[in-house]
Amino acid sequence: MTAEAIIQSLASGLLMGLLYGLIAVGLALIFGLMDVVNFAHGEFLMIAMYATFFLFMFFAIDPLLSAPLVAAALFVFGAVVYLLIVRFAVRAKANAGMVQIFSTFGLAIVMRGLAQYFFTPDYRSVTHSWLGGKTVSVAGIFLPVPQLVGALIAIAAFGALYLFINRTDFGRALEATREDAGAVALVGIDKNKVFALGWGLGAALVGLSGAVMAIFFYIYPDVGASFALIAYVTVALGGFGSVFGAFAGGIVVGLVEATTALILPPSLKAVGIYAVYLLVVFIRPRGLFGSM
Amino acid sequence: MDTAFAERRRRDLIVASVLAAIAATVPLFVKDVYVQNIMVLTLMWGALSQSWNILSGYCGQISLGHALYFGIGAYTTALLFTKFGVLPWFGMLGGGVISALIAMALGYPCFRLRGHYFVIATIVIAEIGLLLFHNWDWAGAAMGIEIPARGDSWLKFQFPRSKLPYFYFALVLACVAWFVTWWLEDSKWGYWWRAVKDNPEAAESLGVDVFNSKMGAAAVSAFLVAVGGSFYAQFVYFIDPESVMGFQFSLLMALPAVLGGIGTLWGPMLGAVILIPITELTRSYVGGSGRGVDLIVYGGLIIAISLVRPQGLIGLFSFKQLARLKQLARLFAPKRKEVAR
Numbered sequence: 001m002t003a004e005a006i007i008q009s010l011a012s013g014l015l016m017g018l019l020y021g022l023i024a025v026g027l028a029l030i031f032g033l034m035d036v037v038n039f040a041h042g043e044f045l046m047i048a049m050y051a052t053f054f055l056f057m058f059f060a061i062d063p064l065l066s067a068p069l070v071a072a073a074l075f076v077f078g079a080v081v082y083l084l085i086v087r088f089a090v091r092a093k094a095n096a097g098m099v100q101i102f103s104t105f106g107l108a109i110v111m112r113g114l115a116q117y118f119f120t121p122d123y124r125s126v127t128h129s130w131l132g133g134k135t136v137s138v139a140g141i142f143l144p145v146p147q148l149v150g151a152l153i154a155i156a157a158f159g160a161l162y163l164f165i166n167r168t169d170f171g172r173a174l175e176a177t178r179e180d181a182g183a184v185a186l187v188g189i190d191k192n193k194v195f196a197l198g199w200g201l202g203a204a205l206v207g208l209s210g211a212v213m214a215i216f217f218y219i220y221p222d223v224g225a226s227f228a229l230i231a232y233v234t235v236a237l238g239g240f241g242s243v244f245g246a247f248a249g250g251i252v253v254g255l256v257e258a259t260t261a262l263i264l265p266p267s268l269k270a271v272g273i274y275a276v277y278l279l280v281v282f283i284r285p286r287g288l289f290g291s292m
Numbered sequence: 293m294d295t296a297f298a299e300r301r302r303r304d305l306i307v308a309s310v311l312a313a314i315a316a317t318v319p320l321f322v323k324d325v326y327v328q329n330i331m332v333l334t335l336m337w338g339a340l341s342q343s344w345n346i347l348s349g350y351c352g353q354i355s356l357g358h359a360l361y362f363g364i365g366a367y368t369t370a371l372l373f374t375k376f377g378v379l380p381w382f383g384m385l386g387g388g389v390i391s392a393l394i395a396m397a398l399g400y401p402c403f404r405l406r407g408h409y410f411v412i413a414t415i416v417i418a419e420i421g422l423l424l425f426h427n428w429d430w431a432g433a434a435m436g437i438e439i440p441a442r443g444d445s446w447l448k449f450q451f452p453r454s455k456l457p458y459f460y461f462a463l464v465l466a467c468v469a470w471f472v473t474w475w476l477e478d479s480k481w482g483y484w485w486r487a488v489k490d491n492p493e494a495a496e497s498l499g500v501d502v503f504n505s506k507m508g509a510a511a512v513s514a515f516l517v518a519v520g521g522s523f524y525a526q527f528v529y530f531i532d533p534e535s536v537m538g539f540q541f542s543l544l545m546a547l548p549a550v551l552g553g554i555g556t557l558w559g560p561m562l563g564a565v566i567l568i569p570i571t572e573l574t575r576s577y578v579g580g581s582g583r584g585v586d587l588i589v590y591g592g593l594i595i596a597i598s599l600v601r602p603q604g605l606i607g608l609f610s611f612k613q614l615a616r617l618k619q620l621a622r623l624f625a626p627k628r629k630e631v632a633r
Contacts (some may be wrong), residue, residue, distance in 0.1 A: 126295035
C-alpha cells in the first residue's frame with residue numbers, strides 16, 4: 001500500500017467525517033437542549049433525502065439549490081414533531097427515559113411505513129445533478145466533488161451554528177434553557193417555544209445533510225437506519241451535550257472508518273468505528289468533550 | 293418482610309399457575325396452525341422480554357443489545373447441530389452458558405458507563421457481533437445456516453409437521469422466565485437490583501455490591517435470552533445474522549416490557565400478549581402488500597401506548613383497579629348492602 005493510497009483514503013474519510021458531523025449535530029443539539037435522544041433521527045434524514053429527490057424529479061431543482069428549501073421544510077417538521085409527540089413524552093412521570101426512546105422509535109417505524117406506502121421500497125437516486133459523479137484533483141489526490149462540497153457546507157453550517165448560538169437572542173435563550181429550563185421560565189421565556197425551535201433547528205441541520213447525501217447516495221425507506229447508528233455513536237463519542245463534540249466526533253468517525261477500510265474487508269469498516277467508540281468511553285466515560 | 297408483600301407474592305404465584313394451566317389447554321380447542329403459530333411467538337417474546345426485564349427493568353441497566361445473546365443462542369445450537377451433530381438440547385445449554393459468560397465479560401468494562409453512554413455501548417457491541425457473524429464464513433456468513441429437518445423428534449427437538457411441541461416448550465420457557473423473575477424478586481439479588489436502579493451511590497454506601505449485582509443480572513438475563521434464541525432457531529429452521537442479531541430484535545425484545553410495565557413481574561408477559569397478536573395480525577392482513585401499512589399501525593400503537601400509559605399497561609390490571617371496580621359496583625347497588633347490615 002503506497003503512502004498516496006493512504007492519504008487518498010484519509011482525505012475522503014475526512015470529507016465523509018465532516019458530513020457525519022453535520023448529520024449528528026442536530027441530534028447533539030436536541031440532546032444538549034433537553035436530554036432527549038431522537039430515535040427517529042435517521043428517518044428525518046430519510047425524508048430530507050426524499051424531499052430533495054422529488055424536488056429534483058418534479059421541478060428539476062438541483063440538490064444544491066433545494067438544500068435551503070429542504071432545511072426549511074425539515075425545520076417545520078421538527079417543530080411539529082416536538083409539539084405533537086415529544087412535548088408529551090418528556091412530561092411522562094414514569095419511565096421518562098424509555099418513553100422518550102419508544103415514542104420516537106414508534107415515530108421512526110411510522111415514518112418508514114409511510115415512506116414505503118407513498119414512495120414504494122424502490123431505490124431512487126438523483127441522476128445528473130450538477131455535482132454528481134464529478135471528481136477534482138488536489139495535489140494528486142482525487143476528491144469526489146459532492147463529498148467535498150458537502151464537507152464545505154458542513155463547515156459553514158458549524159460556523160453559522162456557532163455564531164447563532166453565541167450571538168443571537170434565540171441562541172442565548174437556547175443556551176439558557178439548556179442550562180436551567182426552570183429558571184428560564186421564571187424570566188418569561190416560553191420553554192416550549194424554545195424546545196420547539198430547538199427541534200426545528202436540529203431537524204433543519206439534518207435536512208441540510210440529507211440534501212447533500214441525496215446527491216451521491218441511494219434513497220430508500222430504510223436508508224436512515226445505518227446513518228442513525230453512526231450519528232448516535234458520533235454524538236456519544238464527542239460527548240453528549242456538546243455541539244462541538246459532534247463536529248469533532250464526526251471527523252474522528254470518518255477517519256477511523258477510512259482507516260479500518262484499509263485494513264479490514266470493506267464490510268467490516270463499521271467495526272472500527274464501534275471499537276473506537278468503546279475504547280474512548282471505557283477510558284473516558286463521558287466521551288471526548290462531554291460534561292458529566 | 294411485611295405480610296402484604298408475602299400475600300401479594302403468594303397471589304402472584306397462584307394466578308400464574310392458573311394462567312399457565314389454562315394456557316396449556318388452549319391448543320386442545322384451537323387447532324388452527326396460524327393461530328397456534330401466533331401463540332408460540334407470543335410466549336417466546338413474552339419469555340424474552342421477561343428475561344430482558346431482569347437486567348433492564350429490575351436492575352435498571354437499559355440494554356438495547358440483547359439481540360447479541362439471542363443470536364449467540366441461535367447460532368450455538370445451529371452450529372453445534374449442523375457441524376458436529378450435537379443435540380440441540382446441549383446447544384441450548386451451551387448457548388446459554390456462553391452468553392452468560394460473554395455478558396459478564398462485556399459487563400466488566402461496560403457497567404462503568406452511565407445513561408446513554410451505556411445504552412449506545414450495548415447497541416454498538418451487538419452490532420459488532422452482527423458484522424462478525426456476517427463475515428464469518430464457517431458460520432455461513434451472510435447466507436446463514438439451514439437446519440436440516442429430518443422428521444419429528446424430541447431428541448433433536450424438531451417437529452416439521454406440528455406446532456404443538458413448540459407451543460409447550462415456549463410455554464415452559466415463559467413459565468421458567470416468569471418464575472425466575474418471581475423468585476429473584478424476593479431474593480437478596482432482587483433487593484440489590486432495585487437499590488442499584490434507584491440510587492447506585494446510596495446502595496453502594498449501604499454495602500450493596502453494585503458491580504456484582506449488575507453482573508449477576510446480566511448473566512441471568514443473557515442466559516435466558518440465549519435459550520430463547522436457541523428455541524427460535526429450532527422453530528424456524530433457518531437463521532442468518534440479520535434475522536437473529538439485528539438491532540430491531542433488541543428493540544422488539546424491550547418493547548413488550550416497556551409497554552406492559554418495565555421492571556414489573558407481569559408487565560413483559562402482558563405486553564407480549566397484547567402486542568404480538570396485533571403485530572402478527574396486522575402483518576398478515578395489511579402487511580402482505582409490502583407497502584408498510586403494518587408498520588404504520590404498529591408504530592402508531594407504540595407511540596400511543598408510550599404517551600398515554602408511560603408506566604405501562606400493567607396498572608390497568610392491578611388489584612387496586614379491581615377494588616376500585618368493586619367500589620363502583622357497590623355504588624350502583626347500595627340498597628342490598630344496607631339490608632345486609
